[in-house]
Amino acid sequence: MATAEHTQVAVIGAGPAGLMLSHLLHLRGVETVVFESRSQEEVENTVRAGVLEQGTMKLMRDTGIGGRMDREADVDEGIEFSLDGVRTRIALTDLTGYNMAVYPQHEVLIDLIAQRQADNGAVLFNTRVDDVSGYDGDMVTVNYTDENGASATLTADYVVAADGSNSPYRAAVTALDNGARYKFEYPYAWFGILVNAPQTQKELIYATHEDGFALISTRSATVQRYYLQCDPEDTVDQWSDERIWEALHTRVDSEDLTVSEGEIFDKAVLRFRSAVTDPMQRGRLFLAGDAAHTVPPTGAKGLNLAIADVCALVPGLVHALQGDDARLQAYTQVAVPRVWRAQHFSYWMSSMLHVAPDASPFELHRRRGELSAVLSSEAGRRYLAEQYVGRELPDYMA
Structure with missing residues (x-):
């Protein structure tokens, strides 16, 4: 067993939530170690869709990782809806003052990894976390297997599970008396x-x-x-x-x-699939991104929700490390309402645009009437546009 090391925040998962958390905490002067079971090449080459809300775009620019996005992303001021071949444009920028960007998730990860490496951040690829303990006590212990197959241990003040929808650490949260997983x-x-x-x-x-x-x-x-x-x-x-x-x-x-x-x-x-975990924390263990919640891709909310989680979590971790954990204890209360709003929009978009296999003739016509009503009303188009471009992110500098 290697000699134990210590970091302030251990992060499991080098996805959007984990890497953005590490990046923002670095900007706030907090040390992190990120564990990722896959290789850097696999992370950077696993192609996934990505639509960036205005808040995510602004955060990337403000924190120094938006340069390539601004050069290469497909930035759009509108989207179109087609009902049986008749198209209606939702003018996002005209209706909200904001635009959005089509920028695949793996490109965001490439930018984040490059920045963490430029900042000498500890991102351990090909490293498997075997066990996490002590999150109900005064110190977290992370046992892991490094890229050479050797066992090692790291202690941390806090641990964040940002390791995707199959996270094994979510069970520790749902096991609480008030823990729930809605699916x-x-x-x-x-x-x-x-x-x-x-x-x-x-x-x-x-x-x-x-x-x-x-x-x-x-x-x-x-x-x-x-x-x-x-x-x-x-x-x-x-x-x-x-x-x-x-x-x-x-x-x-x-x-x-x-x-x-x-x-x-x-x-x-x-x-x-849709799922929400509530609460999103237990002791010194916190969930972020898909480890806590998943949404269908129709509303383009998944990556952006992960970034919002992180922005809500950063101030709590910073203040807790300085001796005041009030913000950290309120993480769930800040994050979960936003998650449910995104669930509503994703469910609404999905049910309005897809043909349910068991839908009755009445339901088929009702669905078309709903979409037609939204598209033909300025108020309906504005609501859709506002939800699509997203709300402002929590202030990670708070």
């Missing part, structure tokens, strides 16, 4: 593809049709990301290229727009 499984999923093709159009298109939902988004001028509503039990093999293109054209094409085709080089089925 909902949606009756549909997304079939996602990456395709070498020119842009269909610059701004995102959320399309709904009697056959189901489709989303047209972009990764670059030559690589596009498309999604189709599918059955959660579908497999990649069930969707041939011919079937994919037929479904996309049926659900999205209109008189003045045709979905751009090309070579499909990635296919995946993405299941839809």
Whole structure:
């Protein structure tokens, strides 16, 4: 067993929540060690979608990691909704004063990793956390296996589990007398593809049709990301290229727009789940990001919620390390209401845009009426725009 070391905050997981937490705490003068079981190459090359709210974009700029985002992200001032081929633009900037950016999650991670390494931050890749103990006491102990296979121990004042939706540390929180895990499984999923093709159009298109939902988004001028509503039990093999293109054209094409085709080089089925853990803390253990909650991708809230968690958590950790833990004890009370608002928006968008497999004729027409009412009303378009661009983030400097 290696000689024990100590850090102020141990962070499990080098995803958006864990790396942003480490970055912001560094700016506040707090030491961290980040543990990540995957290699740096795998973290940086696992392609995931990413829509950045205005608050996330501002935070990246304000903390010195937004340069590449500003150069390369697809910054949009609007999004489109298509109802049976009739498109309506939601003018985000005109309605709210803000825009949004299509900037994949792995690109955010590349920027964060580069900054942590430039700041000599401790990010331990290929390192497995084996056990966490002492979070109900005065000091946390983290037992881990390093990249060489050797066992080691680190102590910390606090530990943050930011290791994704399968986090084993969440069970310690839900085991509390007041602990709860609220879950909902949606009756549909997304079939996602990456395709070498020119842009269909610059701004995102959320399309709904009697056959189901489709989303047209972009990764670059030559690589596009498309999604189709599918059955959660579908497999990649069930969707041939011919079937994919037929479904996309049926659900999205209109008189003045045709979905751009090309070579499909990635296919995946993405299941839809919602979950909220309450509380998000126990003693010296805290949950952030997907370890605490998950949302379906329709509302583009997942990454942004993770960043909001971190911004709410940083001031509490800083003040607690200085001897005042009042803010830290209130972390759940600050974070959870925002999570439920995001759950509402994600559920609302999902149910309004997708065709439920067991929907009655009444429900099918009611759903279309709801979407039509939202799109035809300035108040409806403004509400949707305000929710889409997101609320201001908690002040990490508080």
